[in-house]
Amino acid sequence: MTEAILNDTIKAEAIKAGAIKEMTDYIAKELVRRPGVEVTPETPLVSSGLIDSFALVEIFVKLEKLTNRRIPAAKIQPKDMDSVALMFATAERIGKPRQ
């Protein structure tokens, strides 16, 4: 029983790590597109001006897909989406699992 829970936790963490990597790559390749700029899960995106508000919406839509959660947009602020790590934490905090 305990082993099964542990396995589920490990599996969930691996899925989350994969999702974070996919989001980081997507932002670096599709949205930032600046040579020499490295994007990590901790890179400030909005406050540093690396992405604009339109890109933020694209990230939001992708975040909902990757986490399979419905995130109430009116409840989030750009500062909650300032880095990949923060946006996944926000999705976990206020997102509701899709049916």
Add this chain to the structure above:
Amino acid sequence: MVESGGSGAVNLLSLSYFVFVPLVWVLTRLIRPVKGRQLLWLAASYFFYATWSLKFLCVLLVSSLVNYALGIYLRRSPSAGRLWVGIGFNVCLLAVFKYLPVWSAHLGPGHLPALLEHVILPVGVSFWTFEALSYLFDVYREEDLDPSLTEFCLYLAFWPTVLSGPVCRLPELLPQFRNAKPVWDDIAEGTRRIVLGLFMKTVLSQILGAGLRPGEGVDFGFNQIARGWTGLDVWILAIGFAFQMYFDFAGYSNIVIGTAQLFGIRLRENFRDPFLSTSPAEFWTRWHMSLSSWIRDYVFMPLATWKPQVWWRHASLVIAMMLFGFWHGADWTYIVWGVLQGMLLVGHRQFQQLERRTNLQLPVLVATYAGWAVTFSCMLLSWVVFRANDLSQAGAMFHALVNFSSYRHFVLPRNFVWMTIVISASYFVVAGLRKLAENSKQVPILARLGWALSPVLYSAAMLAIVIMSIHKAVFVYLQF
């Protein structure tokens, strides 16, 4: 309908303001308890606003009390329904005091227009209503906010910002209202910002707006409908108005931010070299930043994420920017200007998509300068719509722009043309020098040169301010 401040109104360019601020500053130093200090600032803010009109103060007081109560109501259960009650109240407030009286003027004679004719337009109502709305949104988002009634009233009425912003947010101001302690650097920087702001407003904006002699200046140029314009005139007027607006509102913002800093309060910045932007999206992160970020956070983001389709994101951009234009007033020129800005942003987004699809990689220098030239030109043309007295005038000016045979001469006075060129070119020279100075902080000789030159520059600025202050100057953004 519009009631302006009487002769006793304390405005940011009056001598009384420069008596009022030091007096409040000295009293602040004498009062140690935080609560006492907040009450002093609130009393000073209400006195400041009441010098414009007691009626204005009554509207502000009602708005403060109702929004505070709405905040408590929303905090108990942060539901969308309760948020809509708050939005509804503030939209109604704006409609009654700002928009309905203007629309009623078009209705012709009747009972309602006659009634609305007597409605006052409280100065700054658009600014502090948006501050109240941001508070309600933040409570709905379950931000950790617990202002007392005094703190909330102070947030809406804070005298440096009550007339024309910057549009503040409570999460930024609340900790400062509780812990502000100005240090020497704040006082030095605050004073520098005030002198710079006065110079931008009373010298540069004033010269561009009214000209050096009667019959010159942007205002005269836009009103010379009978004589018409050539294509060259329209470009010069667009440049002149863009820089007049910039020096006016950025100058005002400098005075406000500097004043608050004297008290240890750091307000959000409102302008950051907007005319150096290399894309429309970048421009809107540098021009009237406090309002554009408000529109982004509370209008565009919730709207754009409502539906996942790309077309809806584009539509949301246009709607958000149309609202931005409408915020300035119930006039078609502002609405069309907002729609144009939205379309520019969508166009920029399409170009970015094209770059992605075709993997187009322009050399950095080419991309930067071409981006700057296109952005600057588009912004100039959109300002023509914003400033025109009506859409038919804007149409006539655009007609002159595409009539290439008109590009042979100026109708505008030569003096004004040269002055506009010199002032706008100087902006870019100064911006370039500032960047150079920032990069050369490590060079001791250049750093010392800055210290040596500062007193000379500030003395010259003060002299120009004193000479120019004989003209009656009014901030353009006070009308919004």
